Amino acid sequence: MDATGTLDEALERLHRSGPERLGRLTNHAPMAVEALAARGRAGAVHRWLDLYARKLEEFPSRVEPVTAADWRSALGEPGRVADWIGFFEREVSERPWRDVLGRWWPRLLPGLYGGSTHPVIRVGHAVRTLLSGEVTEPRLSELAHGLGYWAARHRPVTGLAPPARTAGADGAAAALDAVPRIAVQDGGFPARLDRVEVLPVWAGAVVEPAEAHRRLTELVRAATHRYATHGHGEETMLVHAATAPNAVLRVLPALPRDLWPSSLRSAWTACAAVTAMYAPAVAVPCAAPGGLAPEEVFELALSHGDEHVIKLTDTALDVGDAPALAAALRSMELTPPMG
Structure with a gap:
């Protein structure tokens, strides 16, 4: 993780901005700059x-403080996002962040599905930073921003009654x-x-817990590989089928182990739901990465510049095999570069 202070400077700069724009679109910058720093590109x-x-x-403007007594009434209220961020800033200043x-x-x-799964992805990036390097005030504040955004955009999936579920699959x-x-x-989402x-x-x-970790790792790998052949269904939204479960996977080491199975179930529902919502009717073959090393693929993602490309490539490097790198390259083909 970046030891130059650049990431902290960027986070302080970004914390003057809100987690969204135009009332519904996510601010991806905190996630992207964390990925750049984590991959050795702090410069x-x-x-x-x-x-x-x-x-x-x-x-955004604050409405009224969220408190330990009334937080349930503010859950899932996007207009209270500043209040929620303030609440979590107080929490991480008074208690250990893992607690x-x-x-x-x-x-x-x-409510992982609110904000198109972006809040949990932002939390995943924040936790990776805290686990990988020095615990600084900007990094704690970034966790507070991610948790606050999640609380404000909290959105459960309510239509999945158990009798309606289809038969299972082995892997x-x-x-x-299926x-x-x-x-x-x-x-929209x-x-x-x-x-x-x-x-x-x-x-x-x-x-x-160990099986939950194994399955979640398998899910991230499968979803990343699948983007290579199915990403054309919706080049941006299908990125989240891989990055959302990977965010959960990144958080697991910071959580009590008894929370790992429920984390797997929510990550699976998110990944499968995004697949149901955006997957194309047919797959399209994808070329192999042609011998490119992971760091070369990430450099191509940086040159491309799009935030979703950077984040998917970051996940692909976590997976670390040739099909994952092919998915990253496919995202660069499908997505217009940053202008």
Whole structure:
């Protein structure tokens, strides 16, 4: 992790901006700059951020403080995002950050799907930084921003009644292949999510933490590989089928082990739901990465500049095999570069 102070400078700069823009689009900069720093490209952070800055909006106004007594009434209220961020800034200043995360993770996990899964992805990047390097005030504040964004955008999936679930599958790749596409392929993320009614059973019976970790690792790998052949269904939104479960995987080491199985189940539901919402009807073959090393692929992602490309490539490097690198390169083909 960056030891130059560049990441902390970038986070301080970004914390003057809100987590969204235009009322619904996510500010991806905190996640992207963390990925750059984590991959040894801290020297490019401010240059990339200068290009992205036109997408940033001012930090939103506060309404009234969220408290330990009334937090339930503010959960899932996007207009209270500044209040929620303030709440978590107080929490991480008064308690060890792992304790705060462990207390709030099970409360927030059922609403992982709000904000198109971006809040949990932001938390995953923040936790990786805290686990990998020095615990600094900007990095703690970044965790607070991620948790606050998640609480404000908290959005459960309510239409998945157990009798409606299809039969299970042996592995993550087969389970994703078995996900039925929703019938109406239009509208934004919330509208499509409301149409998801049937998902394969795959992770529901897991109770052992070690097995949950193994399956979640398998799911991230399968979803990343799948992007190479299915990403053309929606080049941006299908990135989240891989990056959302990978965010959960990154958080697991900071959580009590008894929370790992439920984390797997929520990550699977998110990955499968995004697959149902955006996957194309047919797969398209994808070329191999042609001998490129992982660091070369990440350099290509940085040159491309798009925030989703950077984040998917970051996940692909976590997976670390040739099909994952091919998925990263495919995202560069499908996505317009940063202008």
